[in-house]
Amino acid sequence: MKKIKLLLVCGSWSSGTTAVSGMLHAMDIPSVPPYFTTRDERTKVTYESMLFRNTLRELINEEGLKVTADHKKIIEALHAFKLKLEDYFKDRQEETIQVFMKDPLAAFILPEICSVFQTQLIYVLRPLKDIEQTRKRRMWFDHLGEKGAKVVYSKLFSVMLNYSIPTMIIKYPELIKAPKVIAGALAQFCKIKDASKIELAASFIIDHKKV
Numbered sequence: 001m002k003k004i005k006l007l008l009v010c011g012s013w014s015s016g017t018t019a020v021s022g023m024l025h026a027m028d029i030p031s032v033p034p035y036f037t038t039r040d041e042r043t044k045v046t047y048e049s050m051l052f053r054n055t056l057r058e059l060i061n062e063e064g065l066k067v068t069a070d071h072k073k074i075i076e077a078l079h080a081f082k083l084k085l086e087d088y089f090k091d092r093q094e095e096t097i098q099v100f101m102k103d104p105l106a107a108f109i110l111p112e113i114c115s116v117f118q119t120q121l122i123y124v125l126r127p128l129k130d131i132e133q134t135r136k137r138r139m140w141f142d143h144l145g146e147k148g149a150k151v152v153y154s155k156l157f158s159v160m161l162n163y164s165i166p167t168m169i170i171k172y173p174e175l176i177k178a179p180k181v182i183a184g185a186l187a188q189f190c191k192i193k194d195a196s197k198i199e200l201a202a203s204f205i206i207d208h209k210k211v
Helices: 017-026 050-057 071-088 104-116 128-138 146-162 172-177 179-189 195-207
Strands: 003-010 035-037 045-049 096-102 118-125 167-171
Touching: 003 017, 003 071, 003 104, 017 045, 017 096, 017 118, 017 172, 017 179, 017 195, 035 050, 045 050, 045 096, 050 071, 050 104, 071 104, 104 118, 104 146, 118 146, 118 179, 128 146, 167 172, 167 179, 172 179, 179 195
Parallel strands: 003 096, 003 118, 118 167
Antiparallel strands: 035 045
16 A cells, blocks of 8 residues: 655635645645535635545534544544545555645644644644635635634644644745745755746746635
């Protein structure tokens, strides 16, 4: 079976995680389609794997912003998910496959995810007022804006303080201002040395409208 190295893009809804995931995609780092889609013309492709999304929503109540499964069930579900990933990538030549996943609910069981997978975390930060403004524009439910962001970021920073997991922090406003700089730093974090892929990642942001 293939070994899976997980690059987990972490942040709240409307925080810029789609933009960062798009950069990873542009660098030829794979995920597992199909992806969840939204009605928002600016972010039709979320890069949220339905396989990952469905796994998380069996364990976590999105609207209630709380975990509904016990530790044993969470670990079992994550191991089942890992087996599906290994099977999906079984025909790849590499022995270790670097894969990216993204979903805000991952923040709720981050320690468990990192205990099952070899994981590197990419935190995407955005001011709460901007997150809430985007939620209102999209006419999404309250928990998908500032309300949810406060919970998600609290959990993310708790993990950063209490666990030793390789973590990169990207501030969305800085990403928009200096995409080439951030693309280079992201590539270094993911051990991507191909300059053309870094350029593609930066171009994705330059062409990407603000979420």
